[in-house]
Amino acid sequence: xxRDATSxxxxxxxxxxxxxxxxxxxxxKHAHAIATGTPNAVMLSxxxxxxxxxxxxxxxxxxxxxxxxxxxxxxxxxxxxxxxGPASGHIVSLIQTENLRLILKLAAYDNVSRxxxxxxxxxxxxxxxxxxxxxxxxxxxxxxxxxSYVNLDSGVPIYASLVFNDSLxxxxxxxxxxxxxxxxxxxxxxxxxxxxxxPQSICKCLEASIPVLFVGNIFTNQLKPNKDCDPxxxxxxxxxxxxxxxxxxxxxxxxxxxxxGFVALLCTLVDHTEVELYEPSMLCMSKLVVHNNQPVLxxxxxxxxxxxxxxxxxxxxASTQLLRASALVLxxxxxxxxxxxxxxxxxxxxxxxxxxxxxDTNTLMAACQVIVGISSKPSAYEGDPDAAEASIFSINHMxxxxxxxxxxxxxxxxxxxxxxxxxxxVPPPGASRARLYRVQDDVSRDLFDVTAEPKKPGxxxxxxxxxxxxxxxxxxxxxxxxxKGMVAGSTxxxxxxxxxxxxxxxxxxxxxxxxxxxxxxxxxxxxxxKILLGLAGSCNPCVIRWACHCLxxxxxxxxxxxxxxxxxxxxxxxxxxxRCIDNDDFETEFGSLAKAIIVSSASEALTGILEDTRVAxxxxxxxxxxxxxxIHGLKTITNGTARAxxxxxxxxxxxxxxxxxxxxxxxxxxxxxxxxxxxxxxLDSVDFTLREQICLAISNLCTVAPFYRSGRGDGExxxxxxxxxxxxxxxxxxxxxxxxxxxLYQLFQNEYAKYGECYGDGNVLVEFGKRGVVAAVCTFxxxxxxxxxxxxxxxxxxxxxxxAATAAxxxxxxxxxxxxxxxxxxxxxxxxxxAIGDKATQVSAANAIRSIRTQIYAMMNVLRQYxxxxxxxxxxxxxxxxxxxxxxxxxxIFFDPAKTTEITPEQRRASSx
Numbered sequence: 034x035x036r037d038a039t040s041x042x043x044x045x046x047x048x049x050x051x052x053x054x055x056x057x058x059x060x061x062k063h064a065h066a067i068a069t070g071t072p073n074a075v076m077l078s079x080x081x082x083x084x085x086x087x088x089x090x091x092x093x094x095x096x097x098x099x100x101x102x103x104x105x106x107x108x109x110x111x112x113x114x115x116x117x118g119p120a121s122g123h124i125v126s127l128i129q130t131e132n133l134r135l136i137l138k139l140a141a142y143d144n145v146s147r148x149x150x151x152x153x154x155x156x157x158x159x160x161x162x163x164x165x166x167x168x169x170x171x172x173x174x175x176x177x178x179x180x181s182y183v184n185l186d187s188g189v190p191i192y193a194s195l196v197f198n199d200s201l202x203x204x205x206x207x208x209x210x211x212x213x214x215x216x217x218x219x220x221x222x223x224x225x226x227x228x229x230x231x232p233q234s235i236c237k238c239l240e241a242s243i244p245v246l247f248v249g250n251i252f253t254n255q256l257k258p259n260k261d262c263d264p265x266x267x268x269x270x271x272x273x274x275x276x277x278x279x280x281x282x283x284x285x286x287x288x289x290x291x292x293x294g295f296v297a298l299l300c301t302l303v304d305h306t307e308v309e310l311y312e313p314s315m316l317c318m319s320k321l322v323v324h325n326n327q328p329v330l331x332x333x334x335x336x337x338x339x340x341x342x343x344x345x346x347x348x349x350x351a352s353t354q355l356l357r358a359s360a361l362v363l364x365x366x367x368x369x370x371x372x373x374x375x376x377x378x379x380x381x382x383x384x385x386x387x388x389x390x391x392x393d394t395n396t397l398m399a400a401c402q403v404i405v406g407i408s409s410k411p412s413a414y415e416g417d418p419d420a421a422e423a424s425i426f427s428i429n430h431m432x433x434x435x436x437x438x439x440x441x442x443x444x445x446x447x448x449x450x451x452x453x454x455x456x457x458x459v460p461p462p463g464a465s466r467a468r469l470y471r472v473q474d475d476v477s478r479d480l481f482d483v484t485a486e487p488k489k490p491g492x493x494x495x496x497x498x499x500x501x502x503x504x505x506x507x508x509x510x511x512x513x514x515x516x517k518g519m520v521a522g523s524t525x526x527x528x529x530x531x532x533x534x535x536x537x538x539x540x541x542x543x544x545x546x547x548x549x550x551x552x553x554x555x556x557x558x559x560x561x562x563k564i565l566l567g568l569a570g571s572c573n574p575c576v577i578r579w580a581c582h583c584l585x586x587x588x589x590x591x592x593x594x595x596x597x598x599x600x601x602x603x604x605x606x607x608x609x610x611x612r613c614i615d616n617d618d619f620e621t622e623f624g625s626l627a628k629a630i631i632v633s634s635a636s637e638a639l640t641g642i643l644e645d646t647r648v649a650x651x652x653x654x655x656x657x658x659x660x661x662x663x664i665h666g667l668k669t670i671t672n673g674t675a676r677a678x679x680x681x682x683x684x685x686x687x688x689x690x691x692x693x694x695x696x697x698x699x700x701x702x703x704x705x706x707x708x709x710x711x712x713x714x715x716l717d718s719v720d721f722t723l724r725e726q727i728c729l730a731i732s733n734l735c736t737v738a739p740f741y742r743s744g745r746g747d748g749e750x751x752x753x754x755x756x757x758x759x760x761x762x763x764x765x766x767x768x769x770x771x772x773x774x775x776x777l778y779q780l781f782q783n784e785y786a787k788y789g790e791c792y793g794d795g796n797v798l799v800e801f802g803k804r805g806v807v808a809a810v811c812t813f814x815x816x817x818x819x820x821x822x823x824x825x826x827x828x829x830x831x832x833x834x835x836x837a838a839t840a841a842x843x844x845x846x847x848x849x850x851x852x853x854x855x856x857x858x859x860x861x862x863x864x865x866x867x868a869i870g871d872k873a874t875q876v877s878a879a880n881a882i883r884s885i886r887t888q889i890y891a892m893m894n895v896l897r898q899y900x901x902x903x904x905x906x907x908x909x910x911x912x913x914x915x916x917x918x919x920x921x922x923x924x925x926i927f928f929d930p931a932k933t934t935e936i937t938p939e940q941r942r943a944s945s946x
Contacts, residue, residue: 060099067104072117072124075108079131087139102139108132109191126202133208140215189216189225196273197234203265210272217279227285235273235280236293242270243301246310258306267309274302274313281320296321296329300336303343312355315346319358322365330369333362340366340379347384347403349391356399364406373431376407382435389444394530397448401537404441408432408544433548442554445542446561449568452535532573539568539579546586555593562587562596566605569635574627577609581634588641598642606642607656609635614666629672636666636678643685653692660686660695667704673715676708677723684729693738702797705730706804713809721829724813728836731801731810735843739797798843802850810844811857813837814866826869835874838866842881851888860885 063078070078082101087093096102107113108128117125195201195209216222226232245266247256277295280286295317302314321329333339346359363381366372376382388400408429545551555562565587568580584602588594613619613632620628643649652659663686666679683701686692709727712720801807814837816826826834841859844850854860863878870878 060096060101064096064099064101064104067101068107068113072128075117075128076124076131079128079135082135083131083138093139096139102136105132105136106191109195126205129205130202130208133205133212137208137211140212189213189222190229192216193226193229193231193234197238203263203269207265207269207272210269210276214272214276214279217276220283223280223283223286226280227283227289232277232280232286232289232295233293235277236290236295236298239270239273239298239302240294242266243298246270246305247301256301256304258304267307270302271309271313274310274317278313278317278320281317284324287321287324287326291321291326291329296332297336300333300339303339311346312352312358315343315355315358315362319361322362327369330365330372334366334369334372334375340375340381344376344379344381344384347381347388347400349388349393349396353395353399356403360399360403360406363403364409367407367429367432368409373407373429377432377435381407382432382439385436386439386441386444389441389448394534397534398537401541404436404541405537405544408436408541430548433545434550436545437548437550437554441545442542442551442561445538446564448538449535449561449564452531452538532575535568535573536575536579539565539576539583543579543582543586546583547589549590551587552590552592555587555596559596559600562593562600562602566597566600566602569605569609574623574631578627578630578634581606581609581631581638585634585637585641588638588644591644594642594644598648602638602642603648603652603656606635606639607659607662610639610666611658611662614662614669626672629670629675632666632670633672633675633678636675636682640678640681640685643682646688649685649692650689653686653689653695660692660699664699664701664704667708673712673720673723677720677726680705680708680723680726680730684726684733687730687733687737690737693734696734697738697797701730701734702800702804705734706801706806709806709809710804713812721827721833725829725833725836728810728813728833728840731806731840732836732843735798735801735840735846739846796847798847798850801844802847802853807844807850807853808857810837810840811854811859811862814841814859814862816865831870831874834866835870835877838863838870838874838877838881842877842884845881845884845888848888848892851885852892854881854885855889 063082066074066078085092085096087096109132117128192209192213196206196213198206201209213226217226243256246259246262248259249256277290280290299314299318299321303311303318305311305314318333322333340363343359343362346355351359363376367376369375385400385403388396388403391397565580565583568576569584571577571580584597584606588597588602610632613628613635643652659682663679663682667676670676670679683696683705687696705727708723709731712723712727813833816834817830841854841863845854860882863882866878867875
């Protein structure tokens with residue numbers, strides 16, 4: 034029995050796809066028929082190719098080698114349409130439809146550049162690549178009239194002419210738009226499309242569709258959606274918006290769209306009730322504002338009801354990509370001047386609280402993502418003393434306060450209690466247990482980078498198939514399965530829902546914690562603190578990181594820090610640091626970046642709790658191993674942020690005199706000096722946090738324990754001042770055995786004691802100066818933005834400047850450092866800080882200038898009277914040029930030129946006021 038007879042007698046047999054066993058000959062016949070045949074032959078060949086099996090690489094290669102794809106695209110040209118003869122318009126339309134569908138089918142299998150726009154077979158790869166480079170370098174030199182061969186540059190105007198042809202059928206325009214979307218995913222395709230004026234044509238087409246999609250309201254002069262609109266017209270407009278979404282990857286396209294009024298069109302289309310319209314509108318809007326486009330944001334704020342409409346899209350039933358796009362737009366709007374007021378008054382807070390009550394993991398993570406987006410704010414110091422005292426972890430305090438007022442803490446606490454702790458599965462013996470921990474510096478980029486290919490707009494899809502919310506708080510556990518052929522790093526494996534949800538909840542909580550409005554909540558209820566301390570001891574690095582970040586932001590509040598100490602936070606954080614720094618297996622299992630981030634967050638939390646000097650003293654007495662741990666961390670960890678907060682721990686411990694002496698015995702001066710010099714040389718990427726904590730550590734060490742290396746014999750002296758004086762006397766008696774030198778030094782000591790302690794070997798201030806710290810601190814005093822926006826430095830940079838002024842005041846307590854500060858041009862920078870700083874910064878800068886002045890005055894006054902060969906560490910023969918230069922430059926300032934006699938002590942004290 035024949036095959037056809039079997040198929041006709043058996044109704045259950047499905048129609049099989051056609052496979053070309055001979056391959057090349059049949060493909061050649063169909064390609065020739067499409068290129069030169071009659072309309073009926075073309076239609077028959079297209080129908081046959083639709084049933085062909087193109088799933089294999091071999092079949093597609095055979096089709097491309099015969100020039101089949103060129104024959105398909107040639108059907109779209111005017112010359113080939115004229116060759117079809119006097120065929121009816123219906124047949125030509127059917128041919129166009131089948132042709133476009135076949136092109137889309139091929140594009141689904143292969144690279145779009147090969148399936149649609151490959152060069153002719155007659156060209157060698159070198160010739161084709163050369164022509165592509167020439168077209169890319171000079172798009173204006175393209176001859177679009179030459180269709181001798183089909184390539185990308187000629188394909189763009191062909192499809193563009195179909196998309197914007199009103200006389201063409203709506204179905205064919207939709208198919209051509211889909212192909213043009215594939216073209217605009219390529220950089221060269223976007224460039225050629227913009228050169229042809231495509232963005233302006235899209236805006237004109239969208240503007241012409243507004244009267245069809247909306248109907249006017251004569252009572253309110255507003256537009257309302259047209260419920261009787263043609264579905265094909267809706268689909269076409271939706272595809273045009275998706276085309277704009279891909280075009281927005283180009284800066285030129287964004288500029289052309291904005292100039293053509295695209296933002297106003299988006300504000301109108303987002304009001305439509307059909308998800309096929311407002312979802313791609315939000316995607317385009319998010320792509321426009323992701324580059325901090327200020328004019329677009331200002332236009333969005335100025336357009337009535339636009340922000341309110343965006344806030345109304347925050348619904349639990351919305352798709353994940355819509356929530357991501359809305360979160361990005363609201364976050365950018367909130368960062369604009371008075372943008373936080375617009376977001377709160379438009380009702381953007383209450384939908385987030387409602388989303389936190391939904392029992393769906395992805396909805397909860399999306400709500401946390403929006404909270405993180407709108408509460409984060411890059412702050413700039415503009416002279417406001419209150420802003421200067423804000424947290425380094427910059428947040429929008431107005432939105433954080435509104436979130437707290439809407440009881441967001443209660444919902445987050447309930448969700449954390451419900452999530453509990455993750456049950457760690459022990460892998461079988463021999464199985465590789467690799468974890469991927471990814472952290473990005475740019476938070477907004479990590480949170481809001483929409484996937485490169487967004488899904489078709491519509492209702493929510495199942496969330497378990499792929500990850501929609503890539504976050505920096507994600508830990509992927511990947512086990513290599515040899516039988517299944519899975520590779521490490523595969524994104525097909527589902528992630529840990531507990532880790533994702535808990536990390537997002539903690540991230541949202543961390544953004545709210547710096548607000549002062551959170552303190553009354555923790556006065557009444559400490560259960561959330563216990564939950565955070567428990568999560569800080571979990572086995573998941575992302576959860577540990579964000580739990581420690583919450584603790585660090587909470588520890589900035591004095592009352593909450595006291596509660597954390599009572600709950601045993603110091604023991605937990607110290608154990609966590611020891612687990613990360615001393616345990617090499619931790620780095621092997623999670624990676625060096627995870628180790629650095631956790632050390633950074635835990636150290637920051639410790640810094641907040643150790644701000645109290647009494648707590649720092651008790652920690653130094655009860656936890657003796659903390660000094661070894663911190664020094665070992667400074668030796669082994671290379672991450673700048675982790676080093677910064679370890680220096681913060683050093684600065685807090687050094688507030689106590691006994692702790693400072695122990696740190697000096699550990700040679701902390703060498704480590705701090707090395708980090709200081711390293712930070713001063715990082716000009717491309719300035720780490721203001723590292724600079725600030727280094728300056729605070731220097732200031733505390735120089736102020737609390739300015740002397741060391743004196744032996745342990747004076748330990749019985751309980752008075753710290755008496756101990757320091759005793760060490761100074763013994764050092765003087767040991768060093769100056771010559772009676773004449775001893776007499777000169779004693780005279781100098783009596784004169785200099787009015788202004789500060791004696792300098793010499795064993796002085797912390799001098800040791801810092803010998804190691805180049807003075808020049809580094811002078812570098813820290815220079816604002817990076819000086820000369821451009823001198824009145825608007827970032828908050829982190831301003832706090833770094835204030836800490837540098839404090840360090841300058843502490844280091845200038847000896848004459849050698851004072852001379853170095855003056856020669857480095859420190860006075861002008863300190864005067865600049867007095868001009869722009871708050872009260873604390875002004876006091877530190879003024880004290881530093883006064884200290885530099887008095888130290889130089891004391892040295893010069895003594896050196897003018899006594900002409901000995903050596904006074905202290907200064908030798909007359911060695912420093913003669915320096916003394917003469919100082920005398921010439923500052924003599925008129927510090928001495929009365931009209932008098933030849935020495936200024937009396939009363940006059941000197943009066944002049945120093």
